[in-house]
Amino acid sequence: MHIVFTVLVLLLAVAMSGVASKMSPVRLPLPLFQIAIGALLAAPAFGLKVSFDPELFLLLFIPPLLFVDGWRIPKRQLYQLRGPILALALGLVLFTVVGVGYFIHWLIPAISLPVAFALGAVLSPTDAVAVSAIVGKNRLPPKLQHVLEGESLLNDASGLVAFKFAIAAVLTGSFSLWEASLSFVVIAVGGLAVGAALAWLLSLGRKLVAQWTDDEPAIQVVLLMLTPFAAYLVAEHIGVSGILSAVAAGIAMTYTDSGPGSSAMRLQSNSVWSMLEFVFNGMTFILLGLQLPSVIGLARADAQQAGDVPVWHLFAYVAAITLVLILLRFLWVWLAYHLKSFKLLLQGSTVKPVNTWVLLVTSLSGVRGSITMAGVLTVPLEIAAGTPFPGRDLLIFLATGVILCSLLLGSILLPLVLPRVPSPVESMREREERAARLRLAQAALEGLERAQNRMRDGLDDDAEAVLTEVSAGLAKIFRNRIDAESDTREVAARADLHRNFERDLRMAAIYSQRAELRRMRDSREIDDDVYLSLLRDVDLAESWLTGSLVSKRNPMH
Structure with a gap:
């Protein structure tokens, strides 16, 4: 009963966070509201406590979120921008692990170098969803948006794999670069192969089920929801990357489900995935907020672990690590751009001057999120029987602080910097x-x-x-x-006016139909089953209308 009550409270908190973000007079990203609500629920006045199992968190929340991101990301753009995406998702991760690892060890000598590398690895994954929550959808230049989404998809796996190797080095006291590199390739390629194969097999299975069940959409949607979990579990069972498997399954689903299919199934699956994406993203940040009081409560013990320093030094450490992460990201992007420019010069091509504002936005967009939180909480309690893992609570405190600090910095600085970034009048997508x-x-x-x-x-x-x-x-x-x-302005303007009038008149008719349906239901002229059936038809008509006839004026209410 306690579990059911907790889940219901978390769902209510997710919904109320959306209400709070819309009603707030100060524009702040949704994750900050969710973290604040989580911290409020954990306060003594409410006393909500959630026993946090990181492995269960990784299984329940991460695969579906990565799956739907891989499903929706533009595949052509992902391929065309593979160079900068891989440079960020692989090269920057390694650069971050080494750079931040050495910096943390220098800053806090009590943290050994292997442990510092582990913290650097778990801090390397970025969260494109949090960036979108900060700046709003379609606010970033399209090319940069695709790069950040592709980076976020892939660096989750590379960062967590690097994290596992660093933890293994701490536990065993040995590390082989050759073995780690070979193992990384096997784990990554294996995860991608497993995800793509499972997506194809499960898609084939859903098509057979559709034939047996007269194309019942609800059954197909349930089977589709199980795909990311199957991809993750099978990959982890055979020892490859479950995260990359979920990503690959989402990317492959675009092609395995490219047939005619059922329109009802597509409508229902889009609605279900949109709801799940909102709930799961919200719960990750609310769970982070729930951990804050306990993490802050351990600050004094953490200060002793850091070398018996004043407690306020811990918050200074968080700020310093966050700034170094931004600086390393800026330096890596700057170097990558100039190396590409040098290559173009050797080929005799024209080189555009670097835009510092674009580099700055890219650097500030490296916001940390749920993967970092889930990863750092998987740090084992003990190295061996009776020997606690060195500085585990301190690692959790620093990682949590960096997540919050990166969110706050992004929320403050990105809206100030973004207007200075040039954006095309009409994007490629438009x-x-x-x-x-x-x-x-x-x-x-x-x-x-x-x-x-x-x-x-x-x-x-x-x-x-x-x-x-x-x-x-x-x-x-x-x-x-x-x-x-039409390219003729007068013809296009008249057509737009016609379309707007048509839309408003159709919407007025739909609102009248819906009001009349309610009146007939309330007066018992029709029963509830008839009401719901006809209401669905009216709602589908409105959904089609709002999706196909885009008005340049404010819609009627």
């Missing part, structure tokens, strides 16, 4: 979407004409007149969409 909408409207007209010619055979004059009337009405809608993408 150009492609506009061209695709134009081609879809043209394809619809061609399909209407073919269908009208096919259906006209054998009809009498009255039926043919009705067919012509219906076809003309539909064709007018698609011609207006073609006009809206």
Whole structure:
């Protein structure tokens, strides 16, 4: 009963964090509200305590979040930007482990070098979701957004693998660079292969189930939800990266599920994944907030572990480590850019000057999040029987502090710096979407004409007149969409005006339908099952309308 109560409280806290972020007069990222609510729930007034199992956390929260990120990330952009993504996800992780490791050991001599490397490794993964929460969706330049998303997908695995090697070095007292490098390749490639293979097999299984169950969408959605967990568990069982397996399963799902499929299944799965993404992301930060009072309560003991220093030194250590992480990231991006420019110069190509503001935004976007928290909490309690792991509580305190500090710095500085970053008037995505909408409207007209010619055979004059009337009405809608993408400003403006009027009138009709449905339900003219069925039809019509007819004015309420 206690577990059920705790879960319900956490779900309520996630919902209330969204309400608080919308109503707050000060614009702050959602994760900060969630951390604050978690800390409030852990205060003596509420006394909510959650027994935190990091392995269970990794299994329940991380695979589905990485899976859906891999599913939604633009695959062409991921391939085209593979150079900078791999430079950040692999090269920067190693650079961070070494640089931050030596800095932490120098700053806090009580932390041995292998332990400092372990802390540097667990601090290397970044959280693109937290960055989006800070700056808002589609606020970053599209190319930079894709790079950060790709980096966040891959450096979770590289950082945690490096973390495991560092912990193993602490436990065994030995480390082989050759063995670690070979093991990393095997673990990474194996995880990617397992995830892609499982995505294909499970997709094939869902197609068979769809045939056996008359394409019942709810069953397929449940099976789809199990895919990231299956990918993670199978990969971990055979000793490869479960995180990379979940990522690969999400990326492969785009291609394994590319058939016609069921529109109802796609609608339901998108809704379910959007809800789960919000809940799981919220719970990770609320759980972090729940750990804060206990972590801060250990500050005095941590200060003794750090060499019997004043407690306030611990907070100075957190700030110093966070700044070094930002500086190392800035230096790595700067070096990577200039190495690429040097290569272009050797090839005789034109080199654009580096934009310092872009480098600064990239550096500040290295916000730490849930992977860092989950990783540091997996530090073992003991090296051997009766021998505690050196400085475990101190590591947890420093990692938690860096997460909070990076979130705060990003929340304050990114909104100030981002407006100085040049952004294209029309992004590649917008150009492609506009061209695709134009081609879809043209394809619809061609399909209407073919269908009208096919259906006209054998009809009498009255039926043919009705067919012509219906076809003309539909064709007018698609011609207006073609006009809206016209290069002629007057034609496009008139089409936009037509589209806006059409949208508002259709929305007014939908609102009237919904009100009438409620009236008939309340007056007992229709029963609840009829009400829910018709209400779903009206809601789908509104969903289609808001998704296909984008208004340039404020929608009606």
